[in-house]
Amino acid sequence: MSALAYLSSARYGKDAVRVFRVVRERSTHTVVEYNVKVLLEGNIDISYTKADNSVIVATDSIKNITYYLAKVSPHILIPERFAVHLGTHIVSKYAHIHKAFVDIEQLRWSRIVVGKDGKPQPHPHSFFRDGEEKRTVKVQIDGTAGKDKIQAHVSAGINDLLVLKSTGSSFTSFIRDEYTLLKEVDDRIFSTSVDLNYTFAPINISPPRDEKKLDIVIPALDQAKSGSVWDSTVLDRARTVTLEVFAEDESASVQATLYKMAEKIIAENADIQTVSYALPNKHYIPVDMSYMGLDNITPAKAEVFQPVAAPSGFITATVSRK
Numbered sequence: 308m309s310a311l312a313y314l315s316s317a318r319y320g321k322d323a324v325r326v327f328r329v330v331r332e333r334s335t336h337t338v339v340e341y342n343v344k345v346l347l348e349g350n351i352d353i354s355y356t357k358a359d360n361s362v363i364v365a366t367d368s369i370k371n372i373t374y375y376l377a378k379v380s381p382h383i384l385i386p387e388r389f390a391v392h393l394g395t396h397i398v399s400k401y402a403h404i405h406k407a408f409v410d411i412e413q414l415r416w417s418r419i420v421v422g423k424d425g426k427p428q429p430h431p432h433s434f435f436r437d438g439e440e441k442r443t444v445k446v447q448i449d450g451t452a453g454k455d456k457i458q459a460h461v462s463a464g465i466n467d468l469l470v471l472k473s474t475g476s477s478f479t480s481f482i483r484d485e486y487t488l489l490k491e492v493d494d495r496i497f498s499t500s501v502d503l504n505y506t507f508a509p510i511n512i513s514p515p516r517d518e519k520k521l522d523i524v525i526p527a528l529d530q531a532k533s534g535s536v537w538d539s540t541v542l543d544r545a546r547t548v549t550l551e552v553f554a555e556d557e558s559a560s561v562q563a564t565l566y567k568m569a570e571k572i573i574a575e576n577a578d579i580q581t582v583s584y585a586l587p588n589k590h591y592i593p594v595d596m597s598y599m600g601l602d603n604i605t606p607a608k609a610e611v612f613q614p615v616a617a618p619s620g621f622i623t624a625t626v627s628r629k
C-alpha cells in the first residue's frame with residue numbers, strides 16, 4: 308500500500324477481435340470483415356487497486372458479445388452502426404460500465420466481376436481483397452449522464468490509401484538557411500498513404516436498454532439524413548474528394564493540398580465537425596546520373612527515381628467547422 312500513488316485512469320477490453328460475417332439474401336451474399344477493439348471504462352478501480360475481480364466483465368466475454376452482435380445485429384454491414392450498437396449494448400447492460408470505446412477497421416472485400424454472355428456481372432458470392440486500404444470507425448459510447456441519456460461520439464475515415472501523382476506538385480519558397488540542402492522544385496512526384504478521420508457532432512442514443520430499440524434511434528438506410536452519421540455514403544464521398552483533390556490540385560505542398568481536401572469535406576457534409584489527415588510524404592528521389600553523362604536531375608528530365616521509405620515527411624492537421 309502506498310500513500311503516494313493513485314489510479315488516475317483505467318480502460319481495458321479486447322483488441323484485434325477478428326470477425327467475418329456473411330449475409331445471405333437468396334443466392335446473393337454480402338460479406339464484411341472487421342478488426343474490432345472494444346475498451347471499457349467505469350467503476351472498475353478496485354480490479355486494479357484491490358485485486359477485486361468482481362467488477363470485471365472478462366475480456367473474453369467482451370469478445371463473445373462482439374460475436375453475438377455480429378450474429379444478431381441488423382447493423383452488422385455498416386461499421387458506424389455496428390460500433391454504436393455494440394458499445395450501447397455493453398454500456399446499457401452493465402450498470403457500472405459508463406463508457407465503451409469501439410474501434411473498427413474494415414478490410415476491403417470487393418465483388419469479383421465475371422463476364423457472362425459478353426457482359427461483366429458482379430459475382431453473387433466471390434470477392435477479392437481490394438488493396439490494403441481500410442475503412443475505419445471510432446465510436447465512444449458515453450453513459451456517464453445516465454443510462455437513459457447515452458451519447459455517441461462517432462468518427463470515421465480511411466487508413467492506408469496509397470496514392471501517387473507523377474507531376475502537378477512543386478515545393479518552393481521554403482526557409483533557406485545554413486541547414487538547407489533541399490533544392491526548390493517546380494515539378495516532383497507526390498506520393499502519400501492517406502489516413503483520414505472525420506468526426507460528427509455527438510448524437511443521443513436512447514432509449515438503450517432493449518437492444519431492439521436501437522432500431523428506433525438508428526434510422527433505416529434510406530431514411531438517413533444526407534451527410535449525417537447514419538448516411539453510409541459519407542465515407543465514399545470523402546474518399547472521392549480525397550482522390551479528386553489529390554489528383555487535380557496543383558500542389559504547392561502536402562500541407563496546402565491537405566487543407567483543400569479537408570475544407571471540401573467540411574463544405575459537403577453538414578454534420579461533420581472536424582476533418583483530420585495524416586499524410587506521410589513518401590519521397591521519390593531522382594537518381595543522379597550526371598557521372599554517366601545523363602541528366603536525370605532537371606525536373607523535366609527526371610525519369611528514374613529511388614523510392615525512399617524512410618525517413619518520410621509527416622504532415623498532419625485537423626480542420627474544423629467554424
Ligand SMILES: O=c1[nH]c(=O)c2[nH]c(=O)[nH]c2[nH]1
Nearest residue numbers: 478489559560561562588620
Ligand atoms: O510538401 C512538402 N512539405 C514539407 O514540409 C516539406 N519538407 C520537405 O523537405 N519537403 C516537403 N514537402
